Amino acid sequence: MLITCPYCGPRDVIEFTYQGDGNRERPDPASQNFEAWNAYVYDRLNPAGDHNEIWQHSGGCRTHLRVVRNTLTHEISSVAFVRGDHQGRGDHGSAARRKAEDKS
Amino acid sequence: MAEYSAFSLLANALKGNKDWKPAWRKPDPKASYDVIIIGGGGHGLATAYYLAKEHGITNVAVVEKGWLGSGNVGRNTTAVRSNYLLPANTRFYEHSMKLWENLSHELNYNVMFSQRGCLNLAHTPAQFDDYARRGNAMRHLGVDAELMTKAEIKRLIPALDISDSARFPVVGGLMQRRAGTARHDAVAWGYARGADRRGVDIIENCEVTGFLRDGDRISGVTTSRGDIRARKVAVAVAGSTGRVMQLAGIETMPIESHVLQAFVTESLKPFIDTVVTFGMGHFYMSQSDKGGLIYGGDIDGYNSYAQRGNLPVVDEVMSEMLALFPGLARVRMLRSWGGVCDMSMDGSPIITTGPLPGMYLNCGWCYGGFKATPASGWCFAWTIAKDQPHDLNAPFTLDRFHRGLVIDDKGQGANPRLH
Numbered sequence: 001m002l003i004t005c006p007y008c009g010p011r012d013v014i015e016f017t018y019q020g021d022g023n024r025e026r027p028d029p030a031s032q033n034f035e036a037w038n039a040y041v042y043d044r045l046n047p048a049g050d051h052n053e054i055w056q057h058s059g060g061c062r063t064h065l066r067v068v069r070n071t072l073t074h075e076i077s078s079v080a081f082v083r084g085d086h087q088g089r090g091d092h093g094s095a096a097r098r099k100a101e102d103k104s
Numbered sequence: 105m106a107e108y109s110a111f112s113l114l115a116n117a118l119k120g121n122k123d124w125k126p127a128w129r130k131p132d133p134k135a136s137y138d139v140i141i142i143g144g145g146g147h148g149l150a151t152a153y154y155l156a157k158e159h160g161i162t163n164v165a166v167v168e169k170g171w172l173g174s175g176n177v178g179r180n181t182t183a184v185r186s187n188y189l190l191p192a193n194t195r196f197y198e199h200s201m202k203l204w205e206n207l208s209h210e211l212n213y214n215v216m217f218s219q220r221g222c223l224n225l226a227h228t229p230a231q232f233d234d235y236a237r238r239g240n241a242m243r244h245l246g247v248d249a250e251l252m253t254k255a256e257i258k259r260l261i262p263a264l265d266i267s268d269s270a271r272f273p274v275v276g277g278l279m280q281r282r283a284g285t286a287r288h289d290a291v292a293w294g295y296a297r298g299a300d301r302r303g304v305d306i307i308e309n310c311e312v313t314g315f316l317r318d319g320d321r322i323s324g325v326t327t328s329r330g331d332i333r334a335r336k337v338a339v340a341v342a343g344s345t346g347r348v349m350q351l352a353g354i355e356t357m358p359i360e361s362h363v364l365q366a367f368v369t370e371s372l373k374p375f376i377d378t379v380v381t382f383g384m385g386h387f388y389m390s391q392s393d394k395g396g397l398i399y400g401g402d403i404d405g406y407n408s409y410a411q412r413g414n415l416p417v418v419d420e421v422m423s424e425m426l427a428l429f430p431g432l433a434r435v436r437m438l439r440s441w442g443g444v445c446d447m448s449m450d451g452s453p454i455i456t457t458g459p460l461p462g463m464y465l466n467c468g469w470c471y472g473g474f475k476a477t478p479a480s481g482w483c484f485a486w487t488i489a490k491d492q493p494h495d496l497n498a499p500f501t502l503d504r505f506h507r508g509l510v511i512d513d514k515g516q517g518a519n520p521r522l523h
Contacts, residue, residue, distance in 0.1 A: 043356035046346030046357060048346065074414075
């Protein structure tokens with residue numbers, strides 16, 4: 001199976017680390033809503049068909065990727081950076097970056 | 105009188121083997137049953153058998169999408185063991201072991217259960233200490249376990265590279281002598297015949313397409329062969345758990361479906377007479393009575409419903425095999441295949457009432473469901489018959505994840521890839 005990393009191009013799956021269901025939303029770190037935390041940690045969408053999932057290109061550019069892959073055929077229909085779609089909600093990396101940009 | 109005996113074999117042989125009855129009927133589904141079991145694999149068939157035998161509930165249908173035993177019961181590597189650390193697992197799997205020990209007699213069907221032992225190899229002193237701890241935990245609960253030294257292992261498995269120059273030198277091992285292997289097809293067929301003879305309808309090529317409801321209550325299933333009603337609907341579909349629960353409107357579960365591959369080599373003369381596992385990776389191997397080496401390793405590591413795997417795991421499994429048995433380098437692999445495993449978030453199963461009224465759920469077997477087949481069926485039948493779990497499966501609830509009561513034998517956390 002090949003995953004086409006937006007930075008590095010098509011690479012073998014062994015370069016990537018699987019991080020599972022990409023539909024889960026991490027609650028606010030200060031949240032004391034245990035139900036939301038439990039759901040985030042343990043509950044997964046597990047579709048037979050297109051699956052929205054997170055991979056890290058750990059053997060390459062190390063970026064986190066949002067991949068839509070069919071769990072019946074392994075066909076990949078889209079690969080995108082996770083970074084873009086998390087701005088402003090709990091993504092410390094982009095928050096820090098914006099802060100740095102504000103100062104400059 | 106037993107249907108299969110030395111006498112019946114001889115009598116049928118003399119008559120040209122024309123008088124054998126089919127091992128199970130091929131009935132059409134009735135309009136309703138007391139219990140419908142979705143999934144005609146080992147667990148579903150065992151559940152039907154014990155429902156009929158232990159609880160007298162015989163108005164039961166087992167509905168199976170494909171043919172009987174076409175899923176994981178015919179795809180596993182046939183190992184049976186009860187060498188767990190945590191008490192809930194140890195008790196459950198030891199109950200299973202005890203059922204295995206009498207299974208051929210119980211079913212009057214030779215499941216070829218062979219207690220040839222299962223040896224976990226340790227490659228570091230710390231790992232050896234860890235095995236001592238697990239062995240003590242097992243013995244504390246009455247399960248057999250013994251630590252083996254290098255010299256003893258060398259005598260047991262002469263082909264194993266036990267030298268100090270091995271990639272991961274062996275330090276010792278933990279042996280469970282009562283562990284072993286069984287012929288997986290015979291387990292499915294034996295339970296099927298036992299259930300069938302007690303009145304259970306086994307309905308093959310009958311795919312469940314949805315659930316019937318009576319208010320909030322599940323009251324039957326819609327299938328490719330028509331609607332079937334039942335007071336109780338039990339789900340035992342292993343890797344397809346996600347799909348079937350989605351039909352019932354349950355979108356998320358503490359489960360991911362992953363593919364596990366298995367391999368068999370050409371037939372060899374007797375090479376290894378035990379089950380051996382590698383401690384520095386994930387690899388296990390035994391030899392079938394036909395002579396083929398049966399082995400496997402890790403799951404592919406990402407969600408999959410495809411009953412076939414990818415090459416990186418093949419490569420890894422072969423490397424691990426050669427790290428232990430360099431002498432197998434020129435043995436040819438005959439076949440490889442994949443099965444879809446329902447990986448739970450703590451590596452332990454779920455056998456419970458619910459999650460919907462009228463529904464019963466049996467899932468989360470990860471890649472260790474085969475050895476559990478008798479106890480899984482036994483406990484699930486109890487749970488269905490009495491509407492409450494037996495003590496043995498009471499810890500294996502679905503809500504344990506949300507209540508902080510996980511049973512994580514390996515201590516890996518909520519990451520199915522690592523169980």
